[in-house]
Amino acid sequence: ADLSRFIAGLPKAELHLHIEGSLEPELMFALAGRNGLTIPFTSADAVRAAYQFSNLQDFLDIYYQGAAVLVTERDFHDLTVAYFDRAAADGVKHAEIMFDPQTHTARGIAFDTVMRGLLSGMADAKARHGITSCLIMSFLRHLSEEDAFATLEQSRPWLSHITAVGLDSSEVGNPPSRFARVFAAARELGLKLCAHAGEEGPPDYVREALDLLAIDRLDHGNRSLEDPVLTARLAGAGMTLTVCPLSNLKLRVVHAMADHPIDRMLREGLRATVNSDDPAYFGGYVADNYVAVAEARGLGRQELATLARNSFLGSFLPDEAVAAHL
Numbered sequence: 661a662d663l664s665r666f667i668a669g670l671p672k673a674e675l676h677l678h679i680e681g682s683l684e685p686e687l688m689f690a691l692a693g694r695n696g697l698t699i700p701f702t703s704a705d706a707v708r709a710a711y712q713f714s715n716l717q718d719f720l721d722i723y724y725q726g727a728a729v730l731v732t733e734r735d736f737h738d739l740t741v742a743y744f745d746r747a748a749a750d751g752v753k754h755a756e757i758m759f760d761p762q763t764h765t766a767r768g769i770a771f772d773t774v775m776r777g778l779l780s781g782m783a784d785a786k787a788r789h790g791i792t793s794c795l796i797m798s799f800l801r802h803l804s805e806e807d808a809f810a811t812l813e814q815s816r817p818w819l820s821h822i823t824a825v826g827l828d829s830s831e832v833g834n835p836p837s838r839f840a841r842v843f844a845a846a847r848e849l850g851l852k853l854c855a856h857a858g859e860e861g862p863p864d865y866v867r868e869a870l871d872l873l874a875i876d877r878l879d880h881g882n883r884s885l886e887d888p889v890l891t892a893r894l895a896g897a898g899m900t901l902t903v904c905p906l907s908n909l910k911l912r913v914v915h916a917m918a919d920h921p922i923d924r925m926l927r928e929g930l931r932a933t934v935n936s937d938d939p940a941y942f943g944g945y946v947a948d949n950y951v952a953v954a955e956a957r958g959l960g961r962q963e964l965a966t967l968a969r970n971s972f973l974g975s976f977l978p979d980e981a982v983a984a985h986l
């Protein structure tokens with residue numbers, strides 16, 4: 661209880677949060693009802709019982725299915741507000757939110773509908789909780805480069821509201837190299853660059869994300885630790901890793917929380933942060949992730965404070981705003 665209180669009281673930024681992954685089963689049911697859609701479950705508990713994953717793809721299949729209840733601008737607004745209400749209780753002061761436009765545009769939902777709903781939810785969060793936020797538009801790597809370029813094109817009217825692009829979905833078999841050109845185009849447009857790499861994929865994918873995408877931030881990055889040269893390079897470059905302990909456990913990136921490498925990352929000089937990834941699916945929001953990994957690895961207050969401090973250092977906030985949070 662003492663540890664939980666200390667963790668909730670630590671001001672923190674959340675840097676790895678898929679807004680579609682914050683869709684709780686209760687809201688999923690409410691949105692399905694409101695939109696006249698049927699879902700293949702009889703209750704919120706039945707939905708939770710179906711969340712048994714043995715790898716990333718198992719999770720992605722059910723996550724994309726769940727996102728299908730998001731139809732109207734109000735749906736995206738309500739989803740976003742629900743996340744921020746929960747994040748506020750966890751001591752989140754700033755959130756950099758990923759969204760997957762292709763998951764929605766592929767179902768005939770307009771890009772503008774998604775953006776309007778997310779942005780109005782973010783404005784509400786600022787007004788209600790004082791939490792600042794920005795958006796990371798993530799490309800689905802199981803789709804083509806052409807599809808990613810079309811998405812970048814659709815985002816043009818909204819570019820002043822988008823801070824970065826990301827790369828997510830099925831990692832193995834979809835290396836960063838497939839998206840080098842679209843990332844270069846995003847960079848030209850003034851966007852920051854993130855990519856999921858080294859979650860299930862090998863250290864080579866992390867190297868590609870650095871060398872071919874020129875990422876500003878690395879999502880997950882766990883498997884970098886298999887390569888000492890790469891680890892030293894990430895540490896030397898001051899690269900931020902957005903690590904997600906409960907996600908790592910549920911998707912079997914680690915076999916037990918007691919094996920989680922978060923403290924090893926810090927000892928290797930990596931700028932590691934703690935994040936929730938898809939909290940509605942992995943059993944916890946950001947503070948739960950800090951608590952779970954702190955208990956399993958015996959982290960002390962100093963290490964926890966370092967992780968929280970890293971979250972601001974690794975954010976895309978301007979330097980003055982970072983300094984104000986430290």
Ligand code: ADE
Pocket residue numbers: 678681716828829830831856859907937938
């Ligand atoms: N989409 C949502 N969560 C993800 C994860 N952990 N890895 C890859 N794609 C994702």
Ligand code: ZN
Pocket residue numbers: 676678828856879937
């Ligand atoms: Zn993720």
